[in-house]
Amino acid sequence: MKHLPLVAAILLWPGCPLQATQSAPPVDSIEERARPCMACHGKEGRATSDGYFPRIAGKPAGYLFNQLVNFREGKRHFPMMAYLVDRQDDAYLRELANYFASQKLPYAAPVPPRVTQDVLERGKQLVFEGDASRNIPACRDCHGTRLLGVAPAVPGLLGLSQDYLLAQLGAWQHRSRRAHEPDCMAQIVLELGPGDINAVSAWLATQTVPQDAHPDDAAAIIPPRECGSISPAAAQIP
Amino acid sequence: MKRLLQALALPALLLAALAILQDPIDRQDGDAPAPLGPELTSEIERGRELVVLADCKACHTARGGHAFAGNRAIPTAFGTFFSPNITPDPDTGIGRWTEDDFWRALHEGRAPDGKLLYPVFPYPNYTKISRRDARAMFAYLRSLPPVRLATSAHEIDFPYNQRFLIAAWRRLYFKPGVYVADSSASAAWNRGAYLVEGVAHCGACHEARDRLGGTPAQVGPAGGVVLSWYAPALNDDREAGLSNWSEDEIVALLKDGRTPSHDNLPPRASTLGPMAEVVFESLRHTAPDELQAMAIYLKSLPEARRASVAARGRNQERHVASVQPGGAGPEVFAATAQVAAPDAAAVASSTTAITSSTAAVASSSTAVASSATPLAPNAATLAPDAAAVPSNSNPHPRRFGSAATAWLASGAELYQEHCASCHGKNGEGSPAAIALAGNRAVTMRSTVNPIRAVLYGGYPPGSAANPRPYGMPPFSHTLQDHEIAQVVSFLRTAWGNDAPLVAANEVAVQRTGPLW
Numbered sequence: 001m002k003h004l005p006l007v008a009a010i011l012l013w014p015g016c017p018l019q020a021t022q023s024a025p026p027v028d029s030i031e032e033r034a035r036p037c038m039a040c041h042g043k044e045g046r047a048t049s050d051g052y053f054p055r056i057a058g059k060p061a062g063y064l065f066n067q068l069v070n071f072r073e074g075k076r077h078f079p080m081m082a083y084l085v086d087r088q089d090d091a092y093l094r095e096l097a098n099y100f101a102s103q104k105l106p107y108a109a110p111v112p113p114r115v116t117q118d119v120l121e122r123g124k125q126l127v128f129e130g131d132a133s134r135n136i137p138a139c140r141d142c143h144g145t146r147l148l149g150v151a152p153a154v155p156g157l158l159g160l161s162q163d164y165l166l167a168q169l170g171a172w173q174h175r176s177r178r179a180h181e182p183d184c185m186a187q188i189v190l191e192l193g194p195g196d197i198n199a200v201s202a203w204l205a206t207q208t209v210p211q212d213a214h215p216d217d218a219a220a221i222i223p224p225r226e227c228g229s230i231s232p233a234a235a236q237i238p
Numbered sequence: 239m240k241r242l243l244q245a246l247a248l249p250a251l252l253l254a255a256l257a258i259l260q261d262p263i264d265r266q267d268g269d270a271p272a273p274l275g276p277e278l279t280s281e282i283e284r285g286r287e288l289v290v291l292a293d294c295k296a297c298h299t300a301r302g303g304h305a306f307a308g309n310r311a312i313p314t315a316f317g318t319f320f321s322p323n324i325t326p327d328p329d330t331g332i333g334r335w336t337e338d339d340f341w342r343a344l345h346e347g348r349a350p351d352g353k354l355l356y357p358v359f360p361y362p363n364y365t366k367i368s369r370r371d372a373r374a375m376f377a378y379l380r381s382l383p384p385v386r387l388a389t390s391a392h393e394i395d396f397p398y399n400q401r402f403l404i405a406a407w408r409r410l411y412f413k414p415g416v417y418v419a420d421s422s423a424s425a426a427w428n429r430g431a432y433l434v435e436g437v438a439h440c441g442a443c444h445e446a447r448d449r450l451g452g453t454p455a456q457v458g459p460a461g462g463v464v465l466s467w468y469a470p471a472l473n474d475d476r477e478a479g480l481s482n483w484s485e486d487e488i489v490a491l492l493k494d495g496r497t498p499s500h501d502n503l504p505p506r507a508s509t510l511g512p513m514a515e516v517v518f519e520s521l522r523h524t525a526p527d528e529l530q531a532m533a534i535y536l537k538s539l540p541e542a543r544r545a546s547v548a549a550r551g552r553n554q555e556r557h558v559a560s561v562q563p564g565g566a567g568p569e570v571f572a573a574t575a576q577v578a579a580p581d582a583a584a585v586a587s588s589t590t591a592i593t594s595s596t597a598a599v600a601s602s603s604t605a606v607a608s609s610a611t612p613l614a615p616n617a618a619t620l621a622p623d624a625a626a627v628p629s630n631s632n633p634h635p636r637r638f639g640s641a642a643t644a645w646l647a648s649g650a651e652l653y654q655e656h657c658a659s660c661h662g663k664n665g666e667g668s669p670a671a672i673a674l675a676g677n678r679a680v681t682m683r684s685t686v687n688p689i690r691a692v693l694y695g696g697y698p699p700g701s702a703a704n705p706r707p708y709g710m711p712p713f714s715h716t717l718q719d720h721e722i723a724q725v726v727s728f729l730r731t732a733w734g735n736d737a738p739l740v741a742a743n744e745v746a747v748q749r750t751g752p753l754w
Contacts, residue, residue, distance in 0.1 A: 027670050039711035073302035083753035087518035087699035
């Protein structure tokens with residue numbers, strides 16, 4: 001029993017799952033309808049310990065909707081996602097996207113870096129300055145000054161595992177992940193070498209996400225390239 | 239080598255002999271039974287409705303590709319086929335086809351150059367379509383914008399890539415002929431039969447296929463595995479037979495992808511897998527009076543099979559699984575077909591019979607099958623003993639050995655942990671989740687669909703009446719094969735359900751194949 005105070009402290013700690021006494025959502029709700037998504041993306045889309053499935057909570061609604069459509073239309077390839085969204089009309093996919101976009105949940109602490117300080121520095125430089133000599137724009141030019149995304153269609157880059165970031169950048173390079181034309185992200189990633197991708201993803205995955213994380217307004221950025229995903233038609237939100 | 243040649247010589251000679259025999263032909267144009275409602279005046283519009291019900295788009299459109307431009311990969315037991323472009327592009331589509339060419343493809347399964355078509359194109363069903371309807375379908379397809387897209391070559395395994403063998407196949411399985419009305423049945427029944435058997439080609443999936451992909455006429459319940467899901471038999475009330483459904487319920491299932499949910503009760507049935515695609519692409523766009531005609535015909539199928547069985551004077555029941563009385567329970571329809579469903583002998587020989595005291599099933603003492611694997615209880619431990627699985631509604635619970643009892647207890651725990659919050663503590667379901675107690679889709683002979691439903695989850699199709707469907711979460715990455723086998727075994731034996739247990743290797747084989 002000598003551990004009783006410790007056990008009590010854990011149980012009473014805000015956020016302890018055993019303490020969660022909030023009632024289950026009503027059956028006729030979007031939360032209930034989104035349950036299949038949470039099997040992989042975690043409760044309310046907050047992600048799980050499996051870094052392969054990304055957090056979707058709080059991502060811009062237009063970005064999430066575009067991804068659902070891209071899975072349905074074969075611009076992104078993951079059989080389970082395609083299977084789940086295949087036979088739904090756009091209005092329902094938008095509603096699901098809006099639900100996850102509206103989840104404002106705290107982020108887990110980042111994992112310690114697995115790479116050297118030099119690599120992290122190189123990643124940080126690409127993120128904030130790009131590489132003008134190779135015509136590579138900085139990540140922040142499109143993904144927001146704090147890298148937390150730009151509403152409605154540009155995703156944030158923080159709070160994602162390095163495994164996920166590597167998988168996505170690799171998919172862009174192999175053209176198995178695509179977006180609306182003109183596909184600015186595909187053009188940029190094709191300019192990156194393996195070292196660049198490792199450095200950028202390592203730096204991004206080790207950053208702490210601020211507690212007030214939210215995407216910037218669209219007015220805050222002037223994209224350096226033309227991007228189909230952030231054209232008004234592609235990011236149409238009801 | 240010599241032996242191999244000798245071994246191949248006889249079948250080859252037989253096939254050649256069959257092929258030399260005259261290819262089946264039929265010169266009639268036929269009359270389609272008239273629709274129940276008023277007929278559209280525009281031929282193109284009439285053709286569009288037929289093309290939608292025939293669901294041409296589903297096979298002839300690649301993911302994200304132009305509608306009807308083809309190149310969708312269709313995986314089968316014989317290899318992967320790539321559907322052709324049926325837009326009116328002159329070089330890569332059907333732009334140079336005449337109406338005669340189109341008729342011969344649909345009715346006779348021949349390309350314009352006379353080449354025999356692989357029956358992955360369901361011409362054994364389309365042959366029942368009348369010439370007038372075929373003309374309307376052609377007129378509609380010709381009205382589409384042409385898309386230039388060459389089709390990839392099929393990737394078919396030897397010997398199926400030898401096209402001349404199709405001639406032999408046709409001798410065995412293909413009988414061209416437009417639908418002939420049954421004058422003793424109503425106009426609505428005939429219209430329904432024409433649509434179900436011909437245009438909508440339901441049997442292309444819902445009929446058992448043998449090793450050569452044929453659907454030999456048979457009296458026993460038919461159903462088959464297509465696109466990795468099991469398309470349950472439509473002529474058997476233990477599977478997807480609809481004889482005790484109302485016409486309205488059938489129409490709702492076809493049009494909305496699930497029956498309505500009233501008074502906080504779960505829907506009676508919903509669709510998942512390939513059938514969800516059929517609803518989404520085709521049936522939800524089909525006129526209600528056409529669906530009603532189909533419902534009238536579908537309702538009659540189990541009775542027709544029973545009468546046919548009785549006429550033969552002996553029971554040709556091929557089921558090994560236990561019987562669900564009347565099929566009044568809820569279910570999930572997951573459709574479709576290609577390789578043979580195992581026949582009675584094969585099932586019997588590969589399974590371990592254990593005694594069931596299901597007195598609710600009148601005549602037959604029910605043999606219960608389970609293939610033994612290292613992860614499943616073995617034959618010896620499946621023998622009856624005193625330990626009974628707790629059951630709250632079956633007055634005659636089956637008795638299991640200690641290993642089977644432990645297996646089911648693990649399944650029950652997993653059920654309470656992962657499933658009960660939606661499906662109810664006693665499998666009673668909720669408006670968001672189908673009931674599992676008394677659910678034919680859970681207890682039917684084939685375990686493919688319940689296993690795939692747990693592995694991959696899925697949403698029923700969106701539809702006008704159900705635009706925001708509830709879905710089932712996938713468990714493929716959180717539960718292991720033996721755990722899924724345990725939970726499905728539990729579902730098949732709890733709450734009065736009485737079907738054979740499931741082994742882990744049955745789950746393992748479902749981790750492959752297209753999800754659809």
